[in-house]
Amino acid sequence: MAGGHSHVHSLFVHSDSHVHRLRPQCKVAAAILFVLVVVATPRETFWAYGAYVVVLAVVARHAHVPIRLLLRRLTIELPFVAFAFFLPIVGRGARVDVLGVSLSVAGLWGAWNILVKGTLGVATTVILAASTPIPELLQGLDRLRVPKAFTSVAGFMVRYLDVITEEMRRMKIARLSRGYDPRWIWQAKALASSMGSLFIRAYERGERVHLAMVSRGYSGTMPIVGQADAPTLDWLTALSLPAMATVIAVAAWVTHA
Amino acid sequence: MSGPPTPAPTPAGPAAAAPALEVRNLAFAYPDGRQALFGCNLTVQAGERVAVLGPNGAGKTTLVLHLNGVHTAGAGEVIVGGLPVVKANLREIRSRVGIVFQDPDDQLFMPTVADDVAFGPANMGLRGEDLALRVKQALTAVGMEDFADRVPHHLSFGQRRRVAVATVLAMEPEILVLDEPSSNLDPAARQELAEILGSLPLTVLMVTHDLPYALQLCPRALVMNDGVIVADGPTGAILSDAALMAANRLSLPFGFDPQTRPATS
Numbered sequence: 001m002a003g004g005h006s007h008v009h010s011l012f013v014h015s016d017s018h019v020h021r022l023r024p025q026c027k028v029a030a031a032i033l034f035v036l037v038v039v040a041t042p043r044e045t046f047w048a049y050g051a052y053v054v055v056l057a058v059v060a061r062h063a064h065v066p067i068r069l070l071l072r073r074l075t076i077e078l079p080f081v082a083f084a085f086f087l088p089i090v091g092r093g094a095r096v097d098v099l100g101v102s103l104s105v106a107g108l109w110g111a112w113n114i115l116v117k118g119t120l121g122v123a124t125t126v127i128l129a130a131s132t133p134i135p136e137l138l139q140g141l142d143r144l145r146v147p148k149a150f151t152s153v154a155g156f157m158v159r160y161l162d163v164i165t166e167e168m169r170r171m172k173i174a175r176l177s178r179g180y181d182p183r184w185i186w187q188a189k190a191l192a193s194s195m196g197s198l199f200i201r202a203y204e205r206g207e208r209v210h211l212a213m214v215s216r217g218y219s220g221t222m223p224i225v226g227q228a229d230a231p232t233l234d235w236l237t238a239l240s241l242p243a244m245a246t247v248i249a250v251a252a253w254v255t256h257a
Numbered sequence: 258m259s260g261p262p263t264p265a266p267t268p269a270g271p272a273a274a275a276p277a278l279e280v281r282n283l284a285f286a287y288p289d290g291r292q293a294l295f296g297c298n299l300t301v302q303a304g305e306r307v308a309v310l311g312p313n314g315a316g317k318t319t320l321v322l323h324l325n326g327v328h329t330a331g332a333g334e335v336i337v338g339g340l341p342v343v344k345a346n347l348r349e350i351r352s353r354v355g356i357v358f359q360d361p362d363d364q365l366f367m368p369t370v371a372d373d374v375a376f377g378p379a380n381m382g383l384r385g386e387d388l389a390l391r392v393k394q395a396l397t398a399v400g401m402e403d404f405a406d407r408v409p410h411h412l413s414f415g416q417r418r419r420v421a422v423a424t425v426l427a428m429e430p431e432i433l434v435l436d437e438p439s440s441n442l443d444p445a446a447r448q449e450l451a452e453i454l455g456s457l458p459l460t461v462l463m464v465t466h467d468l469p470y471a472l473q474l475c476p477r478a479l480v481m482n483d484g485v486i487v488a489d490g491p492t493g494a495i496l497s498d499a500a501l502m503a504a505n506r507l508s509l510p511f512g513f514d515p516q517t518r519p520a521t522s
Contacts, residue, residue, distance in 0.1 A: 135368035135408070155368050162410045163362050208363040215325055215356045216377035216428060217348060223379030 011073075011129040018237070019063035019131045023230035024140025026238035031128045033242035035121045041249045043113040048252035049120070055244055056123050063131040070126055077122045084114040134158050143230075152222050156209075164202055171198065275339035277303040277432055277460040278324065282333035284484075285319060293319040295484040296333065303338075303431070306461040308471035308492060311481035312506035317464045320481070321434050324462070325354040338431055352381050355425030359437045361417035365409035370401065370420050373409060377428040395427035396420075399453050415446030419453065432460045439467040468496055469513055480505050 019027070041048050060070055091107020132140070138158075141151050171194050180190055210218075280299040286292040293316045301307055309317050322328045323335050326342045335342040342350050355377075358364050367373035374392045383391060396402040399419040409417060418438070425433060438454065439447045447470070454461065454474055465471050471478055471492055478495045480488040482505045488495055495501065496515035502508065509515065 135372065138368060156366060159366055159368060159410065160362075205363060208358065208360065209366050211322075211327060212356075212358050212364045213366065213376075214327060215351060215358075216424065217351045217380030218376075219348075219380065223376065 011126075012133055013063075013065055013069070013130040015064040015131075017062060017064045017131065019059065019127070022131075022238050023143075023234045024132050024136040025143035026140075026230050026234045027128055027132055028137065028140040028144060030238040030241045031124050033239070034124055034245050037242055037245040037249050038120045039117050041252050042256040043109060043116075045252040045256050048248050049116050051248045052120055052245060055241065055248075056120065056127070059241060060123075060127050063127055065127055065130045069130075070123060073126045074119060074122055077118055081115055081118050084111040084118075087111040087114075148222055160202075160205070163205075164198070167201060168194075168198055274303070275336075276300045277305070277338055278462070279336040280320075280323070280333070281336070283320070283323060283330050283335060284332040285323065285328055286331055293484055294323075294331075297481075297484075297486050299479065299486060299489070301432075301460060301462065303460055304458070305477060306475040307463070308475035308478040309462060309464045309481060310466075310468070310471060310478055310495070310505075310507060315481040315505075316484040317481050318436060319484075321356060321436060321462070321464060324432070324434055325351050325356055348381075352428050353431045354434060355428050355430035355432070356434045357418075357421050357425050357436065357438065359440060361414070361421040362410070364421040364424060365417060368408065369405070370396070370407050370409055370412070371405040373420065374405075374424050374427045377424060381428060391427050391429070395423040398426050398457070399423045400449070413446075415442050415449065418442060418446070418450060422450075422453065426457070430459065432462060433457065435461070435463045435465075437465055437467075438463060439465060439470045468507065468509055468515075472496060472515055480507065482506075 038052055041052075057067070060067060087110045088103040088107035091104025091110065094105045095102045096105055096108070097103075129137075135155075138151050138155050141154075142148070175190060175194065182188055182191065278299070278301040280297050283294055283297040284292070285294040297316075297320060309320070311317055319328065323330060323342065324337070326335075326344075326347045329344070330342070337350055337353050340346050340349060340353070365373050367376055371392050374395050375388055378388055378391045392405070393402060396405060399422050401416060401419050401423060404412065404416065404420070409420065412420065422433075422435075422438075433454075435454070438450060442450060447467075451470065451473055454463075461475070463471065463475055475492055478488075478490065478492040479486050480495060480501065487505060488498075488501055493515050496507075496509065
């Protein structure tokens with residue numbers, strides 16, 4: 001990969017769209033506000049959710065995120081919303097027959113509520129991740145006054161995930177090379193001790209990294225670098241997303257009441 | 258190669274100014290009681306390039322960690338450019354002594370190359386334009402200026418080692434300390450790094466097992482064993498002393514003759 005054009009992270013979609021060029025703090029703020037507005041929308045106003053989908057589709061298009069890619073990445077939410085499918089079955093109260101299956105009305109509403117709000121939330125973060133490299137994302141969070149301790153830990157995690165995964169891979173190859181082929185649970189001991197030594201190694205690496213930091217004058221707080229204020233235009237552009245959503249939500253509440 | 262400053266021929270050189278580095282009777286034991294250094298004495302003049310040779314466990318890395326105050330002397334003292342390495346001076350000492358560690362993954366911990374190079378000078382209080390300029394200069398010095406916005410773990414090992422050198426150069430140190438700079442590098446990357454290191458107008462202390470590298474880059478060498486400095490002299494003479502070499506678990510690579518070194522570099 002020397003000299004090649006390496007990817008920034010696996011969720012990032014290389015492009016130079018308007019959305020990519022926005023300052024990260026504006027994008028992060030817009031995404032959070034949008035999700036909050038969506039969550040605050042009454043679940044009975046179906047049309048409002050249709051409108052949200054249209055708005056997000058427009059953003060995805062501007063961010064050059066292909067709709068098929070977006071849909072594929074939405075599958076990440078499946079394990080989390082799986083239990084939403086049980087709600088109509090186990091729910092109490094009035095019931096309704098759908099294709100011969102008796103389902104709870106309250107359960108159906110609950111499932112719909114989780115599913116639609118969850119999906120819109122995940123879709124928002126998929127677009128955010130596809131248009132923002134991780135270092136910028138962390139910078140954006142910094143700018144939004146997220147505690148430095150949190151962003152530093154997240155930064156270290158991102159930085160060392162690959163290093164530790166690579167160590168794990170090398171240990172696995174070393175095990176396999178010595179004929180380790182576990183088939184039974186009691187053969188898992190080698191695996192468990194590998195995990196143990198991986199932990200120790202990661203811990204020791206932490207100590208060495210700290211040493212390297214101290215050697216370069218680290219005194220307990222990360223220096224704040226790369227801090228540029230976002231132009232007003234960036235804020236206006238990014239916040240037009242939650243602004244539109246707010247209009248939709250207010251209209252939904254008005255028609256709902 | 259741009260001409261490096263003429264090194265002083267012997268440790269007790271006639272320099273009138275304070276030596277770049279002075280280590281006097283340095284002894285140190287780890288908290289678990291294991292003693293690693295038993296009285297080291299060393300003087301390095303400004304502009305000298307000195308190799309530190311010796312077997313594993315000789316105390317080389319322990320010595321290095323005293324030079325910028327990560328370890329504090331159990332006995333004796335370390336003086337950098339006239340300033341003793343004590344707690345009150347640590348900030349200044351760490352801007353004067355830059356250490357490049359062996360594993361670049363330990364040294365490069367920030368999300369991007371530029372952030373990482375900026376870490377040291379930012380800790381020293383640099384901000385804005387000055388900081389950006391410092392980062393650019395340091396990356397240019399190691400030929401990595403086109404990689405500023407890259408993520409460190411997507412670089413090759415040799416590139417990461419060069420960025421690690423840049424992170425330290427960005428602090429504009431007076432003394433550059435390198436722990437095994439040529440380890441794990443392929444021959445081309447090893448040579449590239451040698452050219453970079455040879456072009457830096459700094460006092461260099463280089464811990465290495467790579468004896469040809471020591472001969473190529475450092476006119477002077479020290480041999481450490483069992484926590485003391487057992488030899489100190491011109492690198493060529495030390496590498497040619499078969500008895501000294503054998504006594505300290507040093508052995509020349511196959512086919513390598515320190516007497517017939519090329520005149521260049």
